[in-house]
Amino acid sequence: MSDLHAQTVAYVRDTMLPEAEPPLTERGAIKWLRENLLSGWVNAILTVVSLYLIYWVLAHIGPWFVNSIWVADSLDECRQIRDAVNNGEPSACFAVITERWQQLLYGFYPSHLYWRPNLAFVLLFVALAPILFDNLPRKLMWFSLLYPFIAFWLVWGGSIWMPVSVLAGLMIAIAAFGIMARFSSLIGVIAAFAAPVIWWLFLAAPVADAVHSLIPIGIETANSKQIGGFMISVIIGLAGIVLSLPIGVVLALGRQSDLFIVKTICIGFIEFIRGVPLITLLFTASLLLNYFLPPGTNFDIVLRVIIMVTLFASAYMAETIRGGLAALPKGQYEAADSLGLDYWKAQRLIIMPQALKISIPGIVNTFIGLFKDTTLVIFIGIFDMLGLTNSIRASTDWNGVYWELFIFVALVFWICCFSMSQYSQWLERKLQTEHR
Amino acid sequence: MTTLTDPSKESFRLSQLVYDTRYRSITIQVVALIGFMAIFAWLISNTVANLQALGKDFNFGFLTVRAGYDINQSLIEYSSNSTHLRAAIVGLLNTLLVAVLGCILATIVGVIAGVLRLSKNWLTARLMGFYVESFRNIPVLLWIIAFFAVLTEATPAPNAFRGDDSAASMWLNETIAVTNRGTYVPMPVWHDGSVAVVLVFLASLVGIWAFGRYSKKRQEATGEILPNGWIKLGIFVLPTLAAYFLMGRPVGLDYPSLQGFNFQGGLHLRNSLIALWLALSFYTGAFIAENVRAGILAVSHGQTEAAYALGIRPSRTMRLVILPQALRVIIPPLISQYLNLTKNSSLAIAVGYMDLRSTLGGITLNQTGRELECMMLMMLIYLIVSLLISSAMNVYNKTVKLKER
Numbered sequence: 089m090s091d092l093h094a095q096t097v098a099y100v101r102d103t104m105l106p107e108a109e110p111p112l113t114e115r116g117a118i119k120w121l122r123e124n125l126l127s128g129w130v131n132a133i134l135t136v137v138s139l140y141l142i143y144w145v146l147a148h149i150g151p152w153f154v155n156s157i158w159v160a161d162s163l164d165e166c167r168q169i170r171d172a173v174n175n176g177e178p179s180a181c182f183a184v185i186t187e188r189w190q191q192l193l194y195g196f197y198p199s200h201l202y203w204r205p206n207l208a209f210v211l212l213f214v215a216l217a218p219i220l221f222d223n224l225p226r227k228l229m230w231f232s233l234l235y236p237f238i239a240f241w242l243v244w245g246g247s248i249w250m251p252v253s254v255l256a257g258l259m260i261a262i263a264a265f266g267i268m269a270r271f272s273s274l275i276g277v278i279a280a281f282a283a284p285v286i287w288w289l290f291l292a293a294p295v296a297d298a299v300h301s302l303i304p305i306g307i308e309t310a311n312s313k314q315i316g317g318f319m320i321s322v323i324i325g326l327a328g329i330v331l332s333l334p335i336g337v338v339l340a341l342g343r344q345s346d347l348f349i350v351k352t353i354c355i356g357f358i359e360f361i362r363g364v365p366l367i368t369l370l371f372t373a374s375l376l377l378n379y380f381l382p383p384g385t386n387f388d389i390v391l392r393v394i395i396m397v398t399l400f401a402s403a404y405m406a407e408t409i410r411g412g413l414a415a416l417p418k419g420q421y422e423a424a425d426s427l428g429l430d431y432w433k434a435q436r437l438i439i440m441p442q443a444l445k446i447s448i449p450g451i452v453n454t455f456i457g458l459f460k461d462t463t464l465v466i467f468i469g470i471f472d473m474l475g476l477t478n479s480i481r482a483s484t485d486w487n488g489v490y491w492e493l494f495i496f497v498a499l500v501f502w503i504c505c506f507s508m509s510q511y512s513q514w515l516e517r518k519l520q521t522e523h524r
Numbered sequence: 525m526t527t528l529t530d531p532s533k534e535s536f537r538l539s540q541l542v543y544d545t546r547y548r549s550i551t552i553q554v555v556a557l558i559g560f561m562a563i564f565a566w567l568i569s570n571t572v573a574n575l576q577a578l579g580k581d582f583n584f585g586f587l588t589v590r591a592g593y594d595i596n597q598s599l600i601e602y603s604s605n606s607t608h609l610r611a612a613i614v615g616l617l618n619t620l621l622v623a624v625l626g627c628i629l630a631t632i633v634g635v636i637a638g639v640l641r642l643s644k645n646w647l648t649a650r651l652m653g654f655y656v657e658s659f660r661n662i663p664v665l666l667w668i669i670a671f672f673a674v675l676t677e678a679t680p681a682p683n684a685f686r687g688d689d690s691a692a693s694m695w696l697n698e699t700i701a702v703t704n705r706g707t708y709v710p711m712p713v714w715h716d717g718s719v720a721v722v723l724v725f726l727a728s729l730v731g732i733w734a735f736g737r738y739s740k741k742r743q744e745a746t747g748e749i750l751p752n753g754w755i756k757l758g759i760f761v762l763p764t765l766a767a768y769f770l771m772g773r774p775v776g777l778d779y780p781s782l783q784g785f786n787f788q789g790g791l792h793l794r795n796s797l798i799a800l801w802l803a804l805s806f807y808t809g810a811f812i813a814e815n816v817r818a819g820i821l822a823v824s825h826g827q828t829e830a831a832y833a834l835g836i837r838p839s840r841t842m843r844l845v846i847l848p849q850a851l852r853v854i855i856p857p858l859i860s861q862y863l864n865l866t867k868n869s870s871l872a873i874a875v876g877y878m879d880l881r882s883t884l885g886g887i888t889l890n891q892t893g894r895e896l897e898c899m900m901l902m903m904l905i906y907l908i909v910s911l912l913i914s915s916a917m918n919v920y921n922k923t924v925k926l927k928e929r
Contacts, residue, residue, distance in 0.1 A: 124646035131645045138647045272543070349553040353560055363910035364903045365867040371885065372903075375895045379574045380567045460663040467873060474666060490673045498662045498670075505661035 155179030158186055162485035184489045185496050188480050192473050192496065195316020201245075201308065205319050208242040212326075220511065236330060243315065243323065247306040252505040253296040257284035277432060306508060314389040316471035318500060320390070328397035329405075333451070335398065336405025337444075341435065343406060344413055354406070361403035366461050369396045374468040393465055397458065404454050412447030413439065445519065452512035456505045473497045571896070574646065584890045584901070587612070593887050595878045608888045615883030616905060622800050623866040625657050629805035630865060631858070634812025641817055652813065659810035664868050667807050672799035672875040679704045682786050693781075701780050707798055708780035711791035717774035724767035766834045796877035800869065808865045812858060819854035820846070834848055851923045859917040863910055870906070880905060 112118060125135045155174045160166040160183035170179045185192075194202060215235035218228035237251035264283035296310025300306070315323070342354035361369070373396040374389065416439065424434035466475035477493040480486050541551045575582060587609040594604050598614040599621060641652040657668070682703045685694065694701045701708040739750045768775065780790030823846050831841040873886070874881040880902060889898040 124644065127644060131643075134640070134643065134645045134648045138645070138651050141651065169713040227668050298707040347549050347553045347556070350556050353556065359911070359914075360907060363914075364882075365870040365906060367870045367873070367881065368885065368899065368906065372899055375889075376899055379571045379896060382570055383573050383577055456661075460661075463665045464871070466665075474663075474669070490677060494666060494670050494673070498666055501663055502658065502661045503668070506657060509661065 118450065119313055140335050152178045152180050153482075156182050156349065161187070163488055164485075180492055181489060184480065184486050184492050184493050188486075189496070191317065191480065192476050192493075192500075193317060193318045195471050195476065196314045197310060197316070197319065198308075201310060204242045204310075208239040209240060209322070211242075212322075236327075241307075243310065243319075244312075245307045245309040247296065247304070248298040248404050249299045249305070250293075251295040253292040253299070254288065256295075257287045257292060260284050260287050264357055312388050315390065317473050320465065320470060320472050321459060321462040324390070324394055324397055324462045324465065325455065327394045328401045328458050329451075329455045331394070331398040331406045332401035335402035337405035337440065339402060340409035340413060343396070343410055347475075358403045358406050359507075361400055362407070366397075366400055367464050367467060369400055370464055370468050372396065389468070389470065393468070393470065397462075401454060401458050404457070405451065408450035408454055409443060411450060412443035412445075415446050416443050449512040449516045449519075452508055452515070456508050456512075460505065473500065542550075553843070568729070572800055575896070582895075582896060584897055585728060586888075586894055586897070589892075591888065595839050595883060598847050601786070608884075608892070611888060612880065612884040615653065615878060615880040616885075618877065619869050619872075619879040619881075620909075621744070622797060622804070622869050622872070622877065623799050623862075624870065626804040626808065626865050627862045630808040630812055630861070633805055633809030634861075635816050637809060637813035638816025638820070641813060642820060656810045656813050659807050664803065664807045665871055665874055667803040668800055668871055668874050671803040672795060675702075675795040676704050681705075682782060685782050685787075699777075699779055701782075701790075703787065704795070705786065706794045708787045708790045708792055710777040710779050711789075713776045713778045715774040715776065717771040718754075720771055721764065721767045725764045728759050728763045731763075732756050735759060794877070796872070796875040799875050800872050800877050804865050804868055807868075808861050811861050811864075815854050815857040815861065819850040822853045823849045848886065856917055856921055859913060859920070863913050866909060866913065867906065 109115065113122065126132050155170070155177055156167050157169050157173075157179055160169055160181065163181060166179075166181035166183055170176060170181075190199065190202070194205060197205065212235070214228070215232040218224045218226065218232055221315070234255070237255050241248060241251045261280045262283040264295055265276045265280035268279035339354050339358060342350045343358065345354075370393065373392040376391050377395075378386065420438055420442065421434070424438040429437065463472055463474045465472055466478075471479060474497060477497060480493060481489060541547050545599075588607050590602050590604075591606055591608045591611040593611070595602055595611060595614050597618060599617045600610075600614060602610060602614045637655055640648050641651050641656065643652075663847045679702050682701075682705060685701065685703070699710050703916055735755060736752070739752055743749055770817040778789050780787045780792075783787075827845055827849065828841060832838075835846070869879060870881045876882070883907075884898055885902040889895055892898070
C-alpha cells in the first residue's frame, strides 16, 4: 500500500513548516472586535446605538461629575465656587454629602454615641459570618444567637437587664422543651412556645426592673425618634428577616400539612399578606394597631413597624421555604417515615436542614427585597435615608439639592443589595455543584 | 398515615386524643381552630372596646356622603360634589391605569433587555447588565422620586416655549410638549363617522383571528403554509385605512399649543403619572429581563439543534420549538412581577398621584376619620385585584404544566 502511495505522489515534504501567525483580522484586538462588536449588520447597529447611548449619557453628566465640589457650607457657596473655579459650568455639589453624611447614616442619633451603632454594625459581621460561610468554627454560632440582644442594647441603650430578661425567655423555652419533651415531642413543642410567651408578657419587665434596682448596669438611652437613616433600614430589615424566619418555617409547614384547618389558616394568612401592598400594612401599623390591641396599649413606632414588616416578610419567607420543601426529593420524606421518626423529629433532623439549605438563596433575595422596602417607612414618619434627603433639603442651606443626595442613597443601597445578590449567586453555584 | 394495628376493641380513652395517630390530627386541628378563633375574638373585642372608647361606630355609610375634594386626574366624571365611593372608584381606576400601562411598558422593556443581555454583542450585553443590576438593586421608591425630580426640575417651564427663538422647543414636529407641569401630547378627536372606522378596525381584528384559524386548518389538511404574517398585517392595516379615507378622515388630532401661561388642548399627562409609570416600568422591567433571560437559557441548546436537524427554519424554530418551552418558564414569574408592579403602584403617594391609596386611603380617610373602614376596604380591593391576577397565573400554569407521574 505504502509502496503504491510512494509511486503516485511525486513529492512529499519531509520538513515541518514553521508556524505562521494567523491573518491580521483573525487575532488580537481586531479579532475580538470583529467577533464581539461587528459580527453581522445587526450587531454593528447595536454597537453604534450602544456607543451613542454611552456617549450621550457621559456628555450630559460627565462634566457635572468631573467638576464636583466637595467642600462648601451651603448650596449658595457651592454655586459661588462653581462660578469662580469652574466658570459656571454645571458641577455637582457633593459638599452636601461631606457635610451631612453622618445624618444620612445615623439620622438624629446623638453624635457622641455613634460608636455604639458602629460597634453593633461591626459585630453584625462577626455574627453573620458563621451563618454565611460554613467553613468557620461552629462555636461562633453562640455569638450569633446572642447578637440581637447585644445589638438592641447597644443601639437603644438603657438597662442591660432588659435584653437579659428577654434572653432568659429563650432559656426558659429550651428548659421547658427539655422537660416536657420527655412526655411527647408535641407537648414539648407546645410548652416551648407557651412558657416564654407567659414569661415575656407578664414576668420579664418586672423582673428586669427589680434586678436593675438591685444591680444598676446601664448606658445612656437613645429613643426611637433619634434613630434614622441607613441605621433604621438595617435595623428594620435585619429584625424583620430574623424574626420572620421561624414564623415562615411554621407557615410553610402548615401550608404543606395534611391538616385541613391548619392548612386553610396558613394559606389564608400567606395569601392575604402577599396580596396587599406593604404600604397598607405600614399604615395599619401606624393607624390601626391601636384599635386591635387592648385599650391603653401604646408602644414604640419602630417596634410596631418591625412587627408589621415581620408579618409581611414571614409570608414571603413561607413561600420561599415551601419552594425548598417542594424541591426536596420525596424519598427523603419516605426515608424519614420508614426510620420511624415522628413528624417533628423528621422535620428537625431530616427535612428542614436540607430544605433550608436549598432555600438560602431565596431567603437572601427576600431579604434584599425587604431591605429595599424599608424605604417605605418615610410614609409613617420614620426618617430613613430617603426621608432624610427631604429634611436636608428643607434646611435653607441645602434647598434645591436633589441629585447628589439621590446618588448617595442609591449608591449605598446598590452596594448593599448588589453584594448580597452576589453572595446568593455564589451560594447557588456552590449548592448546585454539591447536588450533582 | 395508615396504621396496621387491628381496630381496638377496648373503649375510647381520653389519652387516645393525643397518642393515637388516628385521632391526633383531629385534636391538633380543633386546638388550632380554637386558638385561631380565640385570637380573632380577642382582636375584635379589643377593637370594639377601642371604638367605644373613642365614640365611633363601624359603618360604611360615609361612602355615600359628598366627598368635597377634587381629584386632578379622573377617567370617569368626577367633581367635588361626588360621593366618597365615586372618589374611591376614580382612585381604583387610576391605580389600574398606571398598573396596566406599567405592565405593558415593563414587558416591552424587560423582553428587549433580557434578549439583548444574551446578545453576542459584548457592549450591548454589558450595557443591559448595567441597566438590570442598577435598577434591581435600588429601591423603587427612589426611582419614582428621581424620575419625578427629573420631570419637574430638569424640564423647561411652559414659559420657555414662548417666542420665535424660544429656549425650549416641542418634540416630534411641534406635537409633544414636555414641560415641568406635565407632558402635553396630541389627543384624538372623534368626529361623525368615526364609529364606522372603529367598527371596521374591530371587524379586521376578528378577521385576523378567523384567517389564523383558516390557515391553520388548511395547513393541517394540505401541508401548505401561507405567508401568514404579511396577510395578517394587510388585514390589520388596509380595511381600517380604507374606511378612514372613505368616511372623510373622521378621526383627527387635537394638538397642544401655548396659550397664555400654559399649554391648551391635547392630552395633559401629569408628571406624577409619567414618573410613576416610567419608574415602575423600568424597575419591573429589570426583573422581567432576568426572567426572560432565565427562560431562554432554560431551553437546552439541543432543542435548537434538533429542530435544525429536522430542517425547520430558524424563525420557525424560535416560534414553534424554543418559545413554547421558554414561555413555560417565563410566564409564571412574569405574572408575579405584574402583581408586584400593581402593588408597588401604591407608592404613588410619593409623587401625589391620585390612586386608590391617595383617595380612599388618603383624603377620604383623613376627612371622615374612619381609619378602620377605609383601610379594610382598601386592603380588600387590593387583595381582590391581586387574587384575580394570581388566579390568572394558576389557570395558565395548569394549561402548560408538564404532566408528570
